Amino acid sequence: AIERTLSIIKPDATKRNLTGKINAKFEDAGLRIIAQKRIKLTKEQAGTFYEVHKERPFYDELCGFMASAPVVVQVLEGEGAIAKNREVMGATNPSDAAAGTIRAEFAESVGENSVHGSDAPETAAAEIAYFFSGLELVG
Ligand code: CMP
DSSP states (O other), X not given: OEEEXXXXXXXXXXXXXXXXXXXXXXXXXXXXXXXEEEEOOOHHHHHHHTGGGTTSTTHHHHHHHHTSSOEEEEEEEEETHHHHHHXXXXXXXXXXXXXXXXXXXXXXXXSSOSEEEOOSHHHHHHHHHHHOOGGGOOO
């Protein structure tokens, strides 16, 4: 099925001017970028976005990192977009990520891992709605 998923290019990647190279990986995999904006999150906004992780030991560090520099939030659309995006990103920890994936090529650590992608249809819908209105999604 044609799906939509929420992607975030994280501060470690925007700081190193990797937005274009990461977008090329998505587009080469057949994902269409149907919405995109560069924003600077507050730590509170990052905290709300990552609320499901609030009991984890890395939550405070994660929220501080996500607010440390601009991010690019985007909606990717395509056949099986949620799984396809996760395949292109590679494993959360770059040392486990397959060759050629975004995290294998660009990520610096498990925390500063260059990209985020929704993990399921329900979370994709909620994460897209957190950053975009329906009018901003131009498929
Ligand atoms: P992401 O897909 O954005 O979802 C939650 C994030 O938490 C994850 O990517 C990692 O960047 C981060 N994370 C996961 N495990 C750790 C960890 N052990 N230390 C720091 N950050 C982590």
